[in-house]
Amino acid sequence: MGRQPCCDKLGVKRGPWTAEEDRKLINFILTNGHCCWRAVPKLAGLLRCGKSCRLRWTNYLRPDLKRGLLTDAEEQVVIDLHAKLGNRWSKIAAKLPGRTDNEIKNHWNTHIKKKLIKMGIDPVTHEPLDRKTSSPATTSHSVVTADSTSNSDEATKQQQSPQSDVAVRDVLADSSSPTESSTNTISTGGSSSSSSHDQDPLVKWLLEEDPPTGDEPWLNDFTGSVDVDEFSSIAAGPELPWDGATDWLLDYQDFGLGDSSLVDGYIINSSNGAKF
DNA sequence: AAGCTCCCCAACCGCGACGAC
């Protein structure tokens, strides 16, 4: 469609990754880490740009990824976080262990968005669609568009209101899709009359620099099935959590990664968000 | 069975942020 290639180098491969490329990339990263994505393809023997390698790793090959559809509880968290953060997918993903921003973004656009519209909720403002059309002047945040999602935190905060959270949750409560427990568990405290998100525990949690501990109350429904302990034990044992799409990883010992201490080191570091 | 349409999601692109110099 006339787009400029992201890499000006000729001979850079694009398109779907082959199993062999995946193997090379994961072999290299598990062995050396990724100190500089620009250098990774060259050192790993790949005809890809660094950007493509980073994307492939973070969105697909990372061992701590969950696969499969988002659960109802995860979906509810995404909705809650989106109501507060807007389209800041990386921030949302950071609070969902094992999920990537790309995955959440895709799920939002293909499933949640439609679901909310079907329920009569504006997926941008999280307010009932009829309310938005009937009194636009009273809801300043209702005019926020997708273009504004890359704006400052201030703009994002303007987009939300406790009222909008209630609107979403009220309708979701009538829906058969989310379970009652998930709806109740993932409480943001937004049903109060307070207009300050500083008092909202979820917002406080969102603003924290530290990665999630798994103890967050709104994560009760779906954390625990992940991942540090699981991967530590997995690394020491023969089983791996990947699905069929990455079955070849079951043979990772074959390309010289049988050293469990190495894999352990990777897992521990990655769980802390550190780079090897 | 063949053709068509719709939908999903992996991958790409552009751009802003950030650090090094």
Add this chain to the structure above:
DNA sequence: TGTCGTCGCGGTTGGGGAGCT
């Protein structure tokens, strides 16, 4: 302080599978 290189984010695209006619 300005420039350059790199990284990461969010928006978008398009290939391919699923479903329908």
